[in-house]
Amino acid sequence: MAVFTPVSLQDLSSWIDQFPLGKVSAVKGISSGIENSNFFITTEAGEYVLTIFENLNFEQLPFYLKLMRHLADHGVLVPAPVANRDGELVVPLHGKPAAIVSKLEGSSQMQPQAVHCAAVGQMLAKMHLAGNSFPLFQKNLRASDWWHLTVPKVLPFISDDLQHLLRAEIHFQDAFEASAVYKALPRGPVHADLFRNNVMFSGEQLTGFFDFYFAGCDTWLFDVAVTVNDWCIDVATGVLDSSRVVAMLNAYHAVRPFSREESSAWQPLLRAAALRFWLSRLYDYYQPRDAEMLTPHDPAHFERILRLRESQSVPPLPVTQ
Ligand SMILES: Nc1ncnc2c1ncn2[C@@H]1O[C@H](COP(=O)(O)OP(=O)(O)OP(=O)(O)O)[C@@H](O)[C@H]1O
Ligand SMILES: N[C@@H](CCO)C(=O)O
Missing domain, CATH: 3.90.1200.10 (Aminoglycoside phosphotransferase (APH), C-terminal lobe)
Known part of the structure; x- marks a missing residue:
């Protein structure tokens, strides 16, 4: 249910050119999550997660994305944000802030040992x-x-x-x-x-x-x-x-x-x-x-x-x- 802002393959076809990821061949909305619109995207460089932020704005987001980038660069296992050709981690899509991060393998462990x-x-x-x-x-x-x-x-x-x-x-x-x-x-x-x-x-x-x-x-x-x-x-x-x-x-x-x-x-x-x-x-x-x-x-x-x-x-x- 939680895709508030729909995104089609066509929407991404030229938008993605600003990232070093090649062409996009698939986009699939992620149903869980209640804050943002999330999508798995398949690109020539591999699988990524595209997020459109529904509540946070362009001023607030760099702290979070730069923190994730910093942690990923220091060997902490977190999604690594991908910068566009201008070095920006947060860019507009359908008028809202959006970011692409690497996709983590696996699933949540809800019965942890x-x-x-x-x-x-x-x-x-x-x-x-x-x-x-x-x-x-x-x-x-x-x-x-x-x-x-x-x-x-x-x-x-x-x-x-x-x-x-x-x-x-x-x-x-x-x-x-x-x-x-x-x-x-x-x-x-x-x-x-x-x-x-x-x-x-x-x-x-x-x-x-x-x-x-x-x-x-x-x-x-x-x-x-x-x-x-x-x-x-x-x-x-x-x-x-x-x-x-x-x-x-x-x-x-x-x-x-x-x-x-x-x-x-x-x-x-x-x-x-x-x-x-x-x-x-x-x-x-x-x-x-x-x-x-x-x-x-x-x-x-x-x-x-x-x-x-x-x-x-x-x-x-x-x-x-
Ligand atoms: N980097 C990622 N790699 C793999 N899966 C991801 C990644 N980011 C998000 N997901 C998937 O998307 C789902 C929704 O993401 P997330 O929990 O961040 O949603 P949200 O709406 O932003 O926040 P909330 O948890 O507050 O509802 C996650 O449960 C997970 O399955
Ligand atoms: N983890 C929070 C939800 C917001 O992320 C809760 O369980 O109340």
Whole structure:
């Protein structure tokens, strides 16, 4: 359903000439995805993904595309954007911004085992280190400034009990962000939405991270927390599965060792990561963008996760002896 802007082979026949890819012989709309119009295209140079951006504009997009290009150039498995003959990664198509990136092999692993979690943890740490030398800055646009703007928009729709939970967690996170521990956390470009449906695997082999359009600069540990909260849980209950958590954290730590401050920040950031997606899901549920055909994600899933991360101890981060 999610091709908002149709593209035909004829539309691409001369448009593609600006890229070093030869002629296009096939274009096929991709049905999953709710943000953008995506197509697999077959060119003389191979298979690629064409994205027409429906919400992000020409000013916002270079951060994401240049970050992907930078990471790909540093050996991180992500789709590599293709520049046109003027060196542009984002170009107009049907009046909207568009980009071509390399196609990742494989499919999403929706029932991950420890081996998949370890592969994700290792690549995530490589991504954070490689991002260190990326020169552009954009803040995480779904961080605490956004939480403060969004909470008043959802409060009128939710029960007293949920209002209390939401207000109390915001209060806790505000205090935590003012702490010396938080300020000492290492940070840089993060993916910020590294759910199972944004990673490709061929069997046990990770082939890439994609969908970088929530990326921004934030603490690296927040990125780890978002990832653990989706990859290492029992999906029905949100309870953490220790063996998958340990596999992911150990693999990450082997590439980029966690600091002492990060150990203290771990549980608060698992809570922050749960809050971020509870809030965005509440917002999408009560303030849908357009009626469209979209089924909003269930906010209660992250409400459950938030309550669990508040009330239960979590497997600690590994420490270097
Ligand atoms: N580089 C890529 N290589 C292979 N497949 C891709 C690539 N990019 C996107 N896809 C496929 O297209 C689908 C939709 O992409 P994506 O998840 O980025 O959609 P979206 O609408 O931009 O975002 P959202 O996940 O928020 O709905 C993915 O599930 C994946 O199957
Ligand atoms: N990963 C988000 C969707 C936006 O990418 C969620 O599950 O709420």
